Amino acid sequence: MELIHFAIPGFILLITAEVVFSAVEKRDLYETKDAASSIAMGLGNVIIGLFTKAVIYLIYSFAYEFRLFTLDATVWWVWIVCFFADDLTYYWFHRCSHEIRYFWASHVVHHSSRRYNLATALRQTWTGNLSGAFLFWIWMPLAGFHPAMIMAMQSISLLYQFWIHTEAIRRLPRPLEFVLNTPSHHRVHHSSEIKYLDRNHGGVLIIWDRLFGTFQPEEERPVYGLTVNIDTYNPLRIATHEWAAIGRDLRRARTWKEAWMYVFGAPGWDVDGNGKTARALRRSLDTSSPSAQNLPLIQK
DSSP, X not given: OOHHHHHXXXXXXXXXXXXXXXXXXXXXXXXXXXXXXXXXXXXXXXXXXXXXXXXXXXXXXXXXXXXXXXXXXXXXXXXXXXXXXXXXXXXXXXXXXXXXXXXXXXXXXXXXXXXXXXXXXXXXXXXXXXXXXXXXXXXXXHHTOOHHHHHHHHHHHHHHHHHTSOSSOOOOOHHHHHHBOOHHHHHHHXXXXXXXTTOOOOSSBSHHHHHHTOOOOOOSOOOBSOSSOOOOOOHHHHHHHHHHHHHHHHHTOOSHHHHXXXXXXXXXXXXXXXXXXXXXXXXXXXXXXXXXXXXXOOOO
């Protein structure tokens, strides 16, 4: 049993506490159907993970047989190196999940709620492992990290990211805000406003965003959800709607290049030039106009 399973009672307790906080403070942080959908997505992710993570462990173990080094898990500094290696890998996986539609088709699930609360943290993909997202980490067993260490560190990162899905915490002390991914930074990440799109991809640390130019501070309360919301609480549709959209686009592709771009181009790409990617809209945004910053992103 992995760490996430042991944490489930804690998740329930903290969600309950946030629901009480929302009621007492009259914050309207929860909507019953939305929270139920998020919890259903989380349960589905756990159930599917019982099978897919066993296969992933075997794949990592196979790669580990060809390792360049052997990094001893009984040595404390190896765990420190593993932490930074995992967190940097997560940053690039997460960034690619926003910039490449194939990976976005799984990750979009996590952004599909228009609420931002601890239940939203449970709104996880059912297709991420099936689509090969775990391959971003394949370099780690080849470098000499044991598969058990890698998957433990992935669980630790996921556990950390649970608590940052809240509006109950405004800011942490400035030194922590500079180094760590916090509720403030992650609220930006869940926003559908243009200036906030595709920003703050860090897992535990926000330093990667600062280093690679994707950091954006929270300047006002974000508008959550997708740029084109799907308006459903059906878990099956939440899990598959972007894959279905890719299928529709592939049917109208006229060339192999168009087919490739519909799958591996940026979300929002369209052959006729009317599709709006986050990068294109950001370039065209008139930053001198405050009202322009809230224009919607139009995606297929």
